[in-house]
């Protein structure tokens with residue numbers, strides 16, 4: 001799957017990922033109204049509204065982008081109905097040829113990690129049959145439990161040709177509380193970066209990149225530069241561009257010399273673009289066109305920084 005991600009990036013010349021993080025208050029009134037007319041102001045109605053909202057954005061942008069990253073929390077807010085919208089979104093994006101990164105941030109003791117891996121990137125056995133559950137292409141995982149919490153994910157990646165992104169240095173303001181702590185003179189995030197490199201050494205694709213990637217926030221560019229060298233074969237998923245303040249010029253060192261190796265996420269900056277002054281002329285009715293323009297601008301911004 002890492003090779004498909006690389007191919008999609010090369011085809012689109014767009015090292016970006018659109019974060020499908022739908023909040024109900026981003027969903028334009030006409031979509032909410034239609035969903036509520038059919039299902040009432042219910043969790044089902046909310047699920048329908050966020051699914052239709054996503055579909056509009058995917059239809060307007062899929063030809064420009066390599067991948068999407070639905071964040072499961074936004075769907076879980078609405079319980080089972082939200083999860084149905086999550087699954088419909090995953091399937092629809094895959095149909096459109098996009099790589100789907102399920103942002104689920106899981107990780108537990110080995111046996112439990114195995115169940116997470118099976119449910120999201122693997123297959124479950126039911127009697128004599130096997131079924132894929134959510135069936136994303138990649139998922140995000142939390143390394144806090146150590147190697148036996150990660151190995152089940154890597155094993156399923158190998159069996160199913162899928163991938164993971166391991167949290168290494170997160171974009172949020174408090175990320176340094178634990179992640180920057182020095183251990184024998186080295187920050188913890190660097191030690192996790194070493195482990196990511198090791199965990200991925202056995203699952204390197206034809207592209208030269210491994211199925212074990214890393215998450216490094218756009219808001220800590222100096223650390224991104226160091227981590228790029230610590231994990232040369234890992235793709236870096238870079239959240240924090242746009243709404244969290246990350247700038248394209250800061251992200252150049254997250255990439256390798258081949259202009260690959262990083263994929264920059266923007267969620268609110270794309271899906272709620274029509275609410276920004278810059279794209280207000282599109283109006284709520286044409287929210288998806290505003291998202292398309294925001295994607296075009298983001299690609300130009302990042303490629304411009306790489307060219308410079």
Ligand SMILES: O=C(O)c1cc(=O)[nH]c(=O)n1[C@@H]1O[C@H](COP(=O)(O)O)[C@@H](O)[C@H]1O
Nearest residue numbers: 071140170171215217239243244266267268
């Ligand atoms: O794993 C992630 O994607 C992630 C890691 C991190 O360090 N910071 C971070 O913001 N994210 C996710 O990236 C997205 C950022 O959304 P925006 O700030 O709206 O672009 C959200 O889905 C976050 O959950």
